Amino acid sequence: MSTAENIQTLSLNYPELLRSQAYINGNWVEGNESVAVFNPANGNIVGRIANLNAQDTEAAVAAAETALISWRQTTAKQRAQLLRRWYELIMENQEDLAQILTAEQGKPLAEARGEIAYGASYIEWFSEEAKRIDGDIIPAPNNQQRVMVIKQGVGVVSAITPWNFPNAMITRKAAPALAAGCTFVCKPATETPLSALALCVLAQDAGIPAGVINMVTGANSREIGGVLSSHPSIKKLTFTGSTPVGKVLMSQCASTVKKTSMELGGNAPFIVFEDANIDAAIAGAVASKFRNAGQTCVCTNRILVHENVAEEFTQKLIAAVKALTLGDGTDTETSIGPMVNAKAVLDTHSLVEDAINQGATLCTGGKVSDLGPCYYPATVLANATPSMRVFKEEIFGPVAPIYTFKTTEEAIALANDTEFGLAAYFYTRDFARTYQVSESLEYGMVGVNTGIISNEAAPFGGVKESGNGREGSKYGLDDYLELKYICLGGL
Numbered sequence: 001m002s003t004a005e006n007i008q009t010l011s012l013n014y015p016e017l018l019r020s021q022a023y024i025n026g027n028w029v030e031g032n033e034s035v036a037v038f039n040p041a042n043g044n045i046v047g048r049i050a051n052l053n054a055q056d057t058e059a060a061v062a063a064a065e066t067a068l069i070s071w072r073q074t075t076a077k078q079r080a081q082l083l084r085r086w087y088e089l090i091m092e093n094q095e096d097l098a099q100i101l102t103a104e105q106g107k108p109l110a111e112a113r114g115e116i117a118y119g120a121s122y123i124e125w126f127s128e129e130a131k132r133i134d135g136d137i138i139p140a141p142n143n144q145q146r147v148m149v150i151k152q153g154v155g156v157v158s159a160i161t162p163w164n165f166p167n168a169m170i171t172r173k174a175a176p177a178l179a180a181g182c183t184f185v186c187k188p189a190t191e192t193p194l195s196a197l198a199l200c201v202l203a204q205d206a207g208i209p210a211g212v213i214n215m216v217t218g219a220n221s222r223e224i225g226g227v228l229s230s231h232p233s234i235k236k237l238t239f240t241g242s243t244p245v246g247k248v249l250m251s252q253c254a255s256t257v258k259k260t261s262m263e264l265g266g267n268a269p270f271i272v273f274e275d276a277n278i279d280a281a282i283a284g285a286v287a288s289k290f291r292n293a294g295q296t297c298v299c300t301n302r303i304l305v306h307e308n309v310a311e312e313f314t315q316k317l318i319a320a321v322k323a324l325t326l327g328d329g330t331d332t333e334t335s336i337g338p339m340v341n342a343k344a345v346l347d348t349h350s351l352v353e354d355a356i357n358q359g360a361t362l363c364t365g366g367k368v369s370d371l372g373p374c375y376y377p378a379t380v381l382a383n384a385t386p387s388m389r390v391f392k393e394e395i396f397g398p399v400a401p402i403y404t405f406k407t408t409e410e411a412i413a414l415a416n417d418t419e420f421g422l423a424a425y426f427y428t429r430d431f432a433r434t435y436q437v438s439e440s441l442e443y444g445m446v447g448v449n450t451g452i453i454s455n456e457a458a459p460f461g462g463v464k465e466s467g468n469g470r471e472g473s474k475y476g477l478d479d480y481l482e483l484k485y486i487c488l489g490g491l
């Protein structure tokens with residue numbers, strides 16, 4: 001007897017945003033088979049997407065290579081206007097895009113709306129930066145020559161993006177690529193392709209020419225990624241995801257010496273010094289730790305509190321966490337939605353069990369929820385120690401382990417005791433300590449007296465095994481440009 005599949009219905013103002021086909025060369029393309037997209041809140045099927053293969057990916061690369069010829073001839077102003085129009089259409093359709101995003105990823109609608117605006121802000125930003133890709137004329141060491149430097153787009157760019165920000169992680173790459181005169185072939189996460197395809201609908205509506213943006217969907221990540229990291233026509237790969245996958249992709253890019261940008265895993269310390277504003281630190285810790293159910297690479301992963309304020313901080317954090325509501329992202333009361341899938345819940349719970357088995361105190365949460373297999377409650381662990389897995393590994397879930405320290409030097413040493421180096425946070429009101437700690441932390445980004453640091457004007461990226469390259473800001477274009485030195489002689 002066939003089992004009726006539970007279909008998630010969405011009431012959209014623009015129903016055509018919900019696509020099942022991949023987007024290649026301005027066409028909507030079916031695959032030999034399709035892959036279901038599930039709603040983590042209830043297991044319903046939100047849609048089915050084309051399950052493409054290496055051959056389809058090569059067709060997308062060929063389309064991007066053909067489109068590059070005319071795209072790189074467009075003026076900076078033309079590219080800026082097209083990006084601006086794309087930005088406007090995304091904001092006009094913010095509610096629909098948020099509904100689609102929450103349905104496939106699970107985050108609360110308010111966070112999804114925020115992601116749409118955040119993702120769009122990168123397109124807005126690079127529509128402006130597109131017109132400011134300047135070169136140099138450098139005084140030559142002799143009178144017979146002139147030294148000129150121009151910047152040109154690298155060419156065809158490939159991208160592989162994660163499920164935790166299904167909209168913003170694509171726009172944060174596509175916007176600078178297009179602004180620089182590059183064309184773009186992207187494989188979105190298998191779990192969350194619908195947001196990516198909706199962005200393509202609006203790119204097409206904005207008038208971005210066929211072949212400039214291509215979206216290759218499906219579950220064949222290794223096969224598709226193999227083409228996107230080794231095809232000779234692709235000059236750069238930009239990746240956001242886990243460090244292990246990033247390392248595989250970097251090694252695959254070596255065969256054709258591709259440029260790479262890697263936004264990888266994190267293990268963010270959140271240091272609360274004795275002189276910190278504790279209530280501000282609590283607000284910052286909750287915002288940084290529990291955004292997207294703890295599934296962001298810049299989420300606080302280790303909370304380090306000076307021993308003299310540890311009890312006050314712990315009790316206030318427990319109270320704040322107990323006020324968070326776990327539930328379906330479409331419920332206006334929900335502050336923490338489901339995790340992306342049941343495996344993520346089991347992985348998170350195993351980290352909690354390891355900590356407790358090694359002596360951590362479970363203060364709240366820490367039990368698999370009866371709401372469904374993808375739900376895990378906000379959890380606080382006290383008396384955590386560096387021997388526990390939660391200290392060494394990226395939790396990527398709603399778990400806040402608390403450690404104590406005695407001195408500033410000890411806090412810095414604990415914070416830097418990781419192979420990761422993406423984001424770090426600390427709270428203090430001491431001016432000298434602000435400089436000392438900011439400059440001593442081995443991270444690409446440091447938040448001082450704030451737990452939320454991401455915006456389009458800032459260079460987002462990490463050091464050590466959190467990756468390389470920067471996204472956003474005036475620096476974000478550099479990764480998509482090549483410098484060309486032109487020597488004018490015979491003068």
Ligand SMILES: NC(=O)C1=CN([C@@H]2O[C@H](COP(=O)(O)OP(=O)(O)OC[C@H]3O[C@@H](n4cnc5c(N)ncnc54)[C@H](O)[C@@H]3O)[C@@H](O)[C@H]2O)C=CC1
Nearest residue numbers: 161162163188189221222225241242245263264265266297
């Ligand atoms: N640094 C940053 O900005 C971010 C880092 N991350 C990290 O990513 C992890 C969680 O996200 P996930 O999507 O589970 O990461 P993941 O690394 O498993 O997957 C990311 C993307 O890579 C694809 N992929 C997986 N294996 C591949 C392969 N062998 N070849 C080609 N593509 C492959 C996936 O389909 C997905 O599209 C966490 O470690 C998190 O810290 C996630 C988001 C942002």
Ligand SMILES: O=C(O)[C@H](O)CS(=O)(=O)O
Nearest residue numbers: 164165295296297298454
């Ligand atoms: O993928 C992520 O985790 C994002 O980069 C985090 S943020 O940019 O939304 O802060």
